[in-house]
Structures are given as structure tokens and as C-alpha cells.
Amino acid sequence: xxxxxxxxxxxxxxxxxxxxxxxxxxxxxxxxxxxxxxxxxxxxxxxxxxxxxxxxxxxxxxxxxxxxxxxxxxxxxxxxxxxxxxxxxxxxxxxxxxxxxxxxxxxxxxxxxxxxxxxxxxxxxxxxxxxxxxxxxxxxxxxxxxxxxxxxxxxxxxxxxxxxxxxxxxxxxxxxxxxxxxxxxxxxxxxxxxxxxxxxxxxxxxxxxxxxxxxxxxxxxxxxxxxxxxxxxxxxxxxxxxxxxxxxxxxxxxxxxxxxxxxxxxxxxxxxxxxxxxxxxxxxxxxxxxxxxxxxxxxxxxxxxxxxxxxxxxxxxxxxxxxxxxxxxxxxxxxxxxxxxx
Amino acid sequence: xxxxxxxxxxxxxxxxxxxxxxxxxxxxxxxxxxxxxxxxxxxxxxxxxxxxxxxxxxxxxxxxxxxxxxxxxxxxxxxxxxxxxxxxxxxxxxxxxxxxxxxxxxxxxxxxxxxxxxxxxxxxxxxxxxxxxxxxxxxxxxxxxxxxxxxxxxxxxxxxxxxxxxxxxxxxxxxxxxxxxxxxxxxxxxxxxxxxxxxxxxxxxxxxxxxxxxxxxxxxxxxxxxxxxxxxxxxxxxxxxxxxxxxxxxxxxxxxxxxxxxxxxxxxxxxxxxxxxxxxxxxxxxxxxxxx
Numbered sequence: 001x002x003x004x005x006x007x008x009x010x011x012x013x014x015x016x017x018x019x020x021x022x023x024x025x026x027x028x029x030x031x032x033x034x035x036x037x038x039x040x041x042x043x044x045x046x047x048x049x050x051x052x053x054x055x056x057x058x059x060x061x062x063x064x065x066x067x068x069x070x071x072x073x074x075x076x077x078x079x080x081x082x083x084x085x086x087x088x089x090x091x092x093x094x095x096x097x098x099x100x101x102x103x104x105x106x107x108x109x110x111x112x113x114x115x116x117x118x119x120x121x122x123x124x125x126x127x128x129x130x131x132x133x134x135x136x137x138x139x140x141x142x143x144x145x146x147x148x149x150x151x152x153x154x155x156x157x158x159x160x161x162x163x164x165x166x167x168x169x170x171x172x173x174x175x176x177x178x179x180x181x182x183x184x185x186x187x188x189x190x191x192x193x194x195x196x197x198x199x200x201x202x203x204x205x206x207x208x209x210x211x212x213x214x215x216x217x218x219x220x221x222x223x224x225x226x227x228x229x230x231x232x233x234x235x236x237x238x239x240x241x242x243x244x245x246x247x248x249x250x251x252x253x254x255x256x257x258x259x260x261x262x263x264x265x266x267x268x269x270x271x272x273x274x275x276x277x278x279x280x281x282x283x284x285x286x287x288x289x290x291x292x293x294x295x296x297x298x299x300x301x302x303x304x305x306x307x308x309x310x311x312x313x314x315x316x317x318x319x320x321x322x323x324x325x326x327x328x329x330x331x332x333x334x335x336x337x338x339x340x341x342x
Numbered sequence: 343x344x345x346x347x348x349x350x351x352x353x354x355x356x357x358x359x360x361x362x363x364x365x366x367x368x369x370x371x372x373x374x375x376x377x378x379x380x381x382x383x384x385x386x387x388x389x390x391x392x393x394x395x396x397x398x399x400x401x402x403x404x405x406x407x408x409x410x411x412x413x414x415x416x417x418x419x420x421x422x423x424x425x426x427x428x429x430x431x432x433x434x435x436x437x438x439x440x441x442x443x444x445x446x447x448x449x450x451x452x453x454x455x456x457x458x459x460x461x462x463x464x465x466x467x468x469x470x471x472x473x474x475x476x477x478x479x480x481x482x483x484x485x486x487x488x489x490x491x492x493x494x495x496x497x498x499x500x501x502x503x504x505x506x507x508x509x510x511x512x513x514x515x516x517x518x519x520x521x522x523x524x525x526x527x528x529x530x531x532x533x534x535x536x537x538x539x540x541x542x543x544x545x546x547x548x549x550x551x552x553x554x555x556x557x558x559x560x561x562x563x564x565x566x567x568x569x570x571x572x573x574x575x576x577x578x579x580x581x582x583x584x585x586x587x588x589x590x591x592x593x594x595x596x597x598x599x600x601x602x603x604x605x606x607x608x609x610x611x612x613x614x615x616x617x618x619x620x621x622x623x624x625x626x627x628x629x630x631x632x633x634x
Binding site for chain 1: 374380427428431432434435436437438439441442443445446447449450452453454456457460564568571575604606607609610612613614616617620621624625626
């Protein structure tokens with residue numbers, strides 16, 4: 001009992017230190033690293049979006065970056081073409097993403113296994129193809145530029161330094177929302193659906209309903225990240241519907257630890273910072289080499305450590321979970337040998 | 343050119359394109375049926391087959407047909423290696439893990455291809471490309487005709503292999519019910535390995551055959567994967583004849599839509615087709631209650 005309390009105290013202290021670090025960080029960094037920090041935050045929110053589907057619902061949603069792009073395009077169109085405020089853009093983007101999620105979810109979530117993955121990938125393809133081909137609205141492959149800089153009550157987030165705090169505030173809200181969601185009755189119902197859909201159904205949990213809740217949450221989080229991204233770069237193009245962002249965030253979630261709150265954070269730090277180290281090596285095609293390394297790491301993670309880095313730490317240092325090892329060694333997408341023994 | 347001969351021209355183009363899709367999809371449906379997984383790396387096998395044929399042809403100085411024929415066993419080996427490294431260790435560990443590992447392998451193969459064959463567009467030049475047949479206002483190169491024939495011959499060979507030979511029957515038995523197949527002495531593990539190799543070999547052959555018709559690019563794998571998926575949805579999972587019908591239909595659809603409506607909207611139309619098919623028929627047009 002003592003050990004548990006101590007560990008929990010340490011954990012909370014650690015979180016406070018991390019928060020203080022996140023708030024103080026911009027004073028220590030130069031412009032380039034500040035820029036990367038904002039990108040990391042956007043990646044974290046995007047990876048959290050995937051994590052809600054993959055980690056807490058066990059749905060491999062390979063089309064969720066479409067919501068990121070849809071939100072980005074909605075806010076870009078409303079602010080540039082209609083001249084509306086960026087906050088109306090945010091509300092419209094999130095509303096649009098919810099509607100789109102409900103529409104595509106009502107088809108996709110009724111399907112099982114591979115068919116769900118298929119519909120989501122097809123949806124991503126439709127969004128990317130439309131953004132590319134409907135060039136009189138979306139600007140085609142050159143995209144839409146010069147989005148307005150968000151401002152609130154006269155405070156303009158015009159520098160990277162200021163934008164960092166906007167992004168951090170959004171991240172904290174998202175973290176809080178996900179934390180409350182997964183630790184609520186709804187979150188437990190989602191986990192029940194993930195672990196055994198038929199059993200959950202027999203206990204009065206409607207799988208479709210809870211899948212839809214998670215699915216829309218994924219869309220909302222991805223849409224929020226898309227809005228942050230579009231107004232940060234002040235530019236959006238069909239490239240965001242491509243495989244780059246999708247692979248990076250799948251990688252971030254899996255290597256960080258699917259189904260954990262810290263996993264997407266650790267994974268996103270990894271996925272943005274490691275290429276910076278690689279960038280120091282003067283080799284041609286460094287981007288392809290990065291993908292080779294990341295693919296091998298991803299494969300190794302799936303084969304050898306499916307609970308991810310954060311899951312591994314949790315298993316090692318969390319006393320409560322150590323007592324029942326079977327629970328923590330679980331990975332939401334891969335059964336382990338321990339699970340297979342009846 | 344009048345409308346009639348233009349339609350006929352699109353029909354001929356669609357058939358030759360469709361024959362490649364057939365070859366791509368029979369391998370895909372085979373691996374889905376026997377291994378019960380969604381192999382996201384299947385399109386990359388196709389891309390790799392195209393590049394292997396290209397390299398054998400341009401670097402090793404082989405003729406085009408010997409290059410294609412050598413590509414097939416080489417891709418069998420690649421498929422077997424992928425199975426041993428990324429799929430077999432995850433057997434029986436759930437539905438998602440092998441899909442995710444083939445996703446990682448797909449990106450690995452694609453980024454290696456970007457490293458090995460960077461930059462310029464690659465097209466295999468064969469003497470058949472110079473011979474053009476034309477009648478009734480329709481013209482096509484000898485290469486297109488030979489590609490169509492080669493793809494159909496390979497598909498027919500696969501069909502007879504699965505129907506008539508002992509090994510083929512063992513594969514089908516494993517696909518229908520692995521436990522029962524094991525009871526009569528068929529090794530499930532060996533069949534899965536063999537199916538994966540065969541599937542990669544067929545995809546590689548399709549890639550080798552597309553080389554002289556369209557230029558190769560490392561990104562073509564993912565596009566090919568979607569087409570294979572659509573064909574399987576059209577034709578039904580695990581069905582070779584369904585894949586033939588579905589592949590030719592998709593080729594025709596792509597040629598007609600691209601030629602008559604809009605080439606840039608073709609991918610969107612195909613993706614929309616996937617969603618519509620699945621919204622109406624949740625297991626594909628002729629789907630059965632198998633893979634979950």
C-alpha cells in the first residue's frame with residue numbers, strides 16, 4: 001500500500017514537472033525548435049485521435065486523417081473565401097467533422113474487420129482525390145494559402161512563441177477530454193466492446209453506439225489538430241490526405257503504446273525528434289532512409305513489444321498493475337502469449 | 343474518331359488493363375482466403391515485381407520475357423520471406439496485428455524502392471511496343487495483346503492448379519477450414535507460407551507485365567492495393583472466377599470513366615464505388631461469410 005501511494009505521488013509530481021517544463025520551454029528554445037514544438041503538439045493531438053479508435057476501441061481507422069484535412073479545408077475555405085473569423089472556422093470545422101463522422105461512421109461501423117478498414121481508406125481516398133480534382137474550390141495541388149492568424153480579445157497568436165501557448169492550451173484541453181472519456185462509464189464500455197464485442201452486447205452495451213462515440217471523438221480530435229495545423233502553417237494542400245501523416249501517426253501510437261494516455265505523447269516526440277537527429281547525417285534521400293528505419297522499428301514493435309514504450313514503462317513501474325501482470329501486458333491490437341493460455 | 347470506335351477503343355484498353363487487375367487480385371484473394379489476413383503489402387509486391395523485371399531487363403541485359411519469368415520465382419521468395427518475418431510470428435495473435443505488420447512491411451518495401459530506384463520514370467522498352475495492330479478504327483500495340491494473353495494464361499494456370507492438383511486442393515482445403523485440413527494431414531503452416539509466396543509471385547508477374555505499358559513509380563503499390571481490394575469486393579472473397587470477372591469489370595470501368603467522364607476523378611469514383619458496394623452489401627457483391 002505504501003509503495004503504491006509513493007509511486008502515485010511521484011507520478012503526480014512528475015506530471016507537474018512536465019507541465020512546468022512545457023510552459024517554460026518556449027523561453028529556452030530558438031525559433032526553429034519552437035516551430036518543431038508546435039508541430040509535436042499537433043502530432044500529439046492527431047495521434048491521440050487515432051489512439052481513441054485503435055487503442056480504446058480496437059478499430060484500425062486508417063482513414064481518420066481525412067477528418068484532419070476536412071477540418072483544415074473547411075476553416076481555410078470559410079476564412080479565405082468567405083472572410084469569416086477563424087473561430088467561426090473552428091466551430092464550422094468541428095461541426096462539419098462531426099457530421100462527416102456520423103455519416104461515414106453509420107456505414108463503416110456496421111461493417112466488420114477488413115471491411116471497416118476498407119471503407120475508411122476509401123473515404124480518405126475520396127477526400128484526397130476531391131481536394132486534388134475540385135481545383136476551382138480547393139485550389140487543386142497548389143492548395144489554399146494565407147489563412148488568417150488566430151487572435152482572441154486583441155491578442156494575436158502571430159509569433160511561433162505565442163502560437164505555442166495556443167497549441168499547448170488546446171493540447172491540455174484534449175488530454176483532459178480524453179482522460180475523462182476513457183476513465184468514465186463510456187470509456188469502460190468502449191474497452192468492453194474492444195475486448196469482446198459479443199459479450200459486451202450481451203451485457204446491454206450497444207456496440208454500435210459506443211463505437212460511434214469513439215469514432216466521433218476521433219474525428220473531433222483530428223479536426224482540432226487540423227484546424228491548429230492549417231492556421232499555424234497558414235496553408236493547406238492535398239498532401240495532408242497522403243500516407244505521410246497517416247504513417248507517422250500510426251507509428252507514433254504503436255511505438256508509444258496504443259491504449260495508453262501517454263503513448264501518443266511519447267510516440268509523437270519520437271516521430272518528430274528522431275528525424276532531427278538523422279537530419280544531421282549528410283546523406284542523400286534521408287527521408288527515404290528515415291522511412292526505412294521507422295518501418296523496421298514499427299515492425300519490431302508489433303512483433304516484440306506490442307504494448308509500446310509507455311505500456312512497457314507502465315508495466316515496469318506501476319505497482320498496482322504489477323500485481324496483475326496479465327492486465328498490463330495486454331496490447332489492444334495484439335494478443336500476447338500470456339493471453340493465449342486458457 | 344466517331345463515338346462507336348472510341349467506345350470500342352476504350353473497351354480494348356479496359357480489357358488489357360483489367361487483365362492486369364485480374365492477376366493482381368487472384369493473388370490477393372488467395373492470400374486473404376488461406377491466411378485470413380488483409381495483406382497491405384500486396385500492392386508493393388506488384389511494384390517490386392515491376393522494378394525487378396525492369397532491373398533484370400536493363401541492368402542484367404536479359405530479354406523482356408526472360409526477365410518476367412525470372413521475376414516470378416524471385417517474388418515467390420520475397421513473399422515467403424515477408425511471411426516468415428512479419429506474418430507467421432503473429433499467427434493466432436488476433437486480427438489486427440498481422441494487418442499492422444504488413445502495413446509496416448509495405449512502407450518498408452516502398453521506401454527501399456525509393457532508395458534503390460530514385461528519380462526518373464522507368465519504362466520497359468520491348469519490340470512489341472512498336473508493332474501496332476489496327477482494325478475497325480481501333481488500334482492497340484502487340485504488347486497490350488501479349489500482356490492480356492500472358493495475364494489470362496497465368497490466371498488459367500492458377501485456376502487449374504487449384505482445381506486439379508493435390509497441392510492446389512490442399513490450399514483450398516486450408517482456406518475452407520484449416521482445422522479440418524490439418525486433421526487430414528495438411529500442414530497449415532506450410533500452406534500459409536506457400537500461399538503467401540504464390541500470391542507475391544502472381545503480383546510480381548502482374549507488375550512485370552505492366553512495365554512496358556505504363557511507367558513504373560515506387561508509389562504505384564498503394565494504388566494497386568486499392569484496385570485489388572475493389573476487385574475482391576466486386577468478385578467476392580476467395581473466388582478466382584469472381585476475381586476474373588471483377589478485374590475485367592474494373593479495368594473497363596476505369597477505361598470508360600477515364601476516357602468519357604474525367605481521368606482525374608477516376609480514383610474518387612472508384613473509392614466511392616467501394617463505399618457504395620459495402621453500404622449495400624456489407625460483404626462485397628458476392629461475398630460469403632468467411633473472413634472477418
